[in-house]
Amino acid sequence: MPRFRARTRAKKGDELSHPLQGELAAYEKVGLFARAVTPRSAYQYRGVLLQYQKALGGDPPPLEASCRFLARLREDGFKPSTLRLYRAVLQGFHAWRGERLVFPVRVPRCLPPYHSAELVNRMLALAETKPRDHVILLLMSDAGLRRGEVISLRVRDVDLTGKMLRLRGKGGHDRVVPLTRKLHALLESLCRGKALDESVVGVKDKAVYQTVNLMNRLLLLKVSPVAG
Numbered sequence: 001m002p003r004f005r006a007r008t009r010a011k012k013g014d015e016l017s018h019p020l021q022g023e024l025a026a027y028e029k030v031g032l033f034a035r036a037v038t039p040r041s042a043y044q045y046r047g048v049l050l051q052y053q054k055a056l057g058g059d060p061p062p063l064e065a066s067c068r069f070l071a072r073l074r075e076d077g078f079k080p081s082t083l084r085l086y087r088a089v090l091q092g093f094h095a096w097r098g099e100r101l102v103f104p105v106r107v108p109r110c111l112p113p114y115h116s117a118e119l120v121n122r123m124l125a126l127a128e129t130k131p132r133d134h135v136i137l138l139l140m141s142d143a144g145l146r147r148g149e150v151i152s153l154r155v156r157d158v159d160l161t162g163k164m165l166r167l168r169g170k171g172g173h174d175r176v177v178p179l180t181r182k183l184h185a186l187l188e189s190l191c192r193g194k195a196l197d198e199s200v201v202g203v204k205d206k207a208v209y210q211t212v213n214l215m216n217r218l219l220l221l222k223v224s225p226v227a228g
Contacts, residue, residue: 023061024049027093040148040205048089063099066090070103080107123215133211135186136201140212142180147208156196158187 020028028046052061055069070090073083083105094101115123120141127133139145145153149167157166163184165177179187190200203211 018050020046020049020053023097024053024093027096030096044085045089045092048086049093052086052090061093063094063101066094066101067103080105119219122219123212126215126218127211131186131189132201132203133215135183135190136203136208136211137215138180138183138186139201142183143177145177147205150201150208151199151203151205153200154196155191155194155198155200158191158200160184160188160191 019025028049052066052069055072056065059065070083070087073086078086084107087101087103087105091101120137124134124137124141127137136150139150139153140147143165145165145167153165153167159166163179165179166174167177168174187200194200
């Protein structure tokens with residue numbers, strides 16, 4: 001197998017124009033998108049398969065080739081988290097073929113970065129004049145929603161009577177999240193008059209990122225949202 005500098009995600013041009021071939025193409029159509037993954041994850045998984053296909057150089061993708069590919073990534077100094085992503089995608093492919101891929105990856109346990117309660121409260125105060133930004137931040141801070149869960153939140157997921165959210169997170173696991181009084185009031189207003197399958201917030205991935213980034217910048221500049 002030729003030495004190849006893999007990526008955790010394929011370039012957009014490749015993603016749109018370069019096709020997967022052979023069994024990898026079959027897995028994409030039948031196996032990959034039949035799994036309970038988000039569109040973002042499916043995009044990322046397909047990127048991994050494209051890189052694997054390129055590394056194979058036209059050779060078939062047997063179990064041994066996948067192990068060699070992962071071993072080469074480790075030799076090239078890839079982070080354990082990246083190795084785990086590639087392993088997960090290839091394990092799914094081989095499970096679809098009725099095979100079991102075993103490749104140990106030790107990922108160091110570390111706490112994710114977080115904002116202090118004081119900083120979060122200041123961000124929420126800045127966003128009070130912008131209802132959409134305010135509810136995005138409250139969903140993330142008070143209810144603990146991930147960015148993708150904010151985007152995919154539907155009216156049917158909001159139980160205003162029981163004052164809770166019913167969510168399906170990573171791995172298809174369901175969870176129930178209680179609502180604070182302030183978040184309940186905002187969601188009640190946002191959901192009013194909408195169909196059950198409509199989006200609550202009505203934003204895409206980029207808008208959530210921009211909202212959080214804007215609040216951070218405003219805090220650093222010490223200006224109001226109107227002045228910004």
